[in-house]
Amino acid sequence: MFPLLCPVREADWIHGWDPILVVSEAGCAEADCVFTTPASPTDAVWYITRYEPENGFVEILKITPSVTACRLTIQLRGVPGGCEAQVTYMHTSLGPDGDAFVGDFTETYYAKFMQDWESRMNHFLRSGQALRADA
Template identity: 25%
Template sequence: MDSIARHHSIRLPMAADAALPLFTPLGEREWIAEWDPVFLYPEDGHTCEGMAFETVHGGVHAIWTCARWQPDRHAAKYVRVAPGSHLAVIDVACAAMGDAETEVSVAYRLTALSAAGDRYLAEITEAAFAQMIGGWRALLATRYGFG
């Protein structure tokens, strides 16, 4: 089985306090059309350590938890398991670049759980990951009207 690490950053024209909530399960529902988490705990979906939810996104069923929630530090860590495929540990950190700009760093550590997971990881090249995270910025810009 294989394991890979990927990292990419984007800049958003907003304060870090406003940026971090966009990268929560409820926040992503606002700007990713096909993102529809089913909340197991807490049922209202507010982000907290130990929360649990499920998604089907891009044809992949996954079970998630929030392993670290530090809004005062503008940081979160999520763990996602796609049964029979892979495990992902996802770190999101928002760093203020002034009053109205934030650098959002997204880091994934992906570990294959099967041959299918190895194939999935092989598709997540550095370029593909950068394109995915850059695509998030484009979706956010469209939804919230910034360039």
């Protein structure tokens, strides 16, 4: 599962994921990889600060100028019969649009967001195909 936590490989399991730019020596996730994705009002810049495949851990900073700064961490752990992921997001507002975003990032929203993430990942791991948004 860990190799799928990559700006390039996420396109395999997230229908419609298409980073604009990926700057990386290896062409995929690694420490100091930088990538951009479409966002509003300007594109988001993602920076992989820690990439530890041997520990199943990745930390990414995502900056959407004038909106939010976000720290995303993903920690994988083996469990009987598979793997579980602990995913954390910490958003800091950078202005009025960020205030609205942070205000809407409720526990209920986050639970739904993570259920969608989990469904997409599990569908891909079972079928080898990305779950389409209209499915």
